[in-house]
Amino acid sequence: MAWFRRKQSAESAKERLQLVLIHDRTDLTSTELGVLKDELLQVISRHVDIDREAVQIDVEHDGRTQRLVADIPLRSVTRRRAG
């Protein structure tokens, strides 16, 4: 168990830093990011039917470039019409 805990410390440092740096760089807290996601989904679902369960919206970084990446699966219209 001691071994397992040891293994975690560098990893948890990296994970915590990844989150904290996103917020430092964008001035976006995790609460604000949650609000942004909700509003984004509301707007999109006004136009198309989306699969809310499978939605993934996250801030990703590549070097020092940050991007908001949204993967929003759309529900098939044909299936709905058929049903």
Next chain:
Amino acid sequence: MAAQVVTISSGKGGVGKTTAVANLAFALALDGDKVACIDGDIGLRNLDVVMGLENRIVYDIVDVIEGRCKLRQAMIRDKHLPELYLIPAAQTRDKNAVSPSDMKRVCDELRPSMDFILIDSPAGIERGFRNAIAPADRVLVITNPEVSAVRDADRVIGILEAEEKHSPALVINRLNPDLVKQHDMLSAEDVLDLLGIQLIGIVPEDEAVIVGSNRGVPVSQDPKSRAGQAFRNIAHRLKGQEVPFMDFGNKQSGLWDRIQKMTGRR
């Protein structure tokens, strides 16, 4: 001859800025370069004591800026290396005694007679830091593989980008290879991945650094010290030479290939 002005900054205090300035200055001067170091930490002078020159100070940078002496009079020549000089900080004034344009003027006066001007930035991101980066051609950001130091380094890099001080380079200081192997310290690769800038050096933790500071003789003069070797390597990279990164027995195979690749970026 026109000197390259290199500022060493970190955000967080205590990560090794002053030690790095002293060591890089000695390494460059040992190589025959003409080097002037400027202590940018007005009110908290300490580059003099790390370089072993504390007993020779007569004038300081504020005396130069306020016209009480000529620049030459405030330049303290090293005891052993005749091409190495220190311009000390004022100890009894505060950081507002100096402005960014004052620093530019001092560096412009020094440039023609030097190869390198190294500026030791104070900790923080306020006036003293702004003064230190104002004349810089190049900024080295130094950090330790620890959460607080990496976070502050990221802030500094963000400010440098906003100020259009392009391509800061990263020095990872006090890396403990054993702790990295045990997964109890962020690896060089982790820190590079988080900060996303070019790497210029990795300095291993080394007791000889403290011994060197105690004696006022920077460790880059010690051929046996690993940290000394790492600082000499950084000095060579500053001069544009390609020096392979030292191997600290890292955990992942292929790490060095990846680091070399990341270094080549931008």
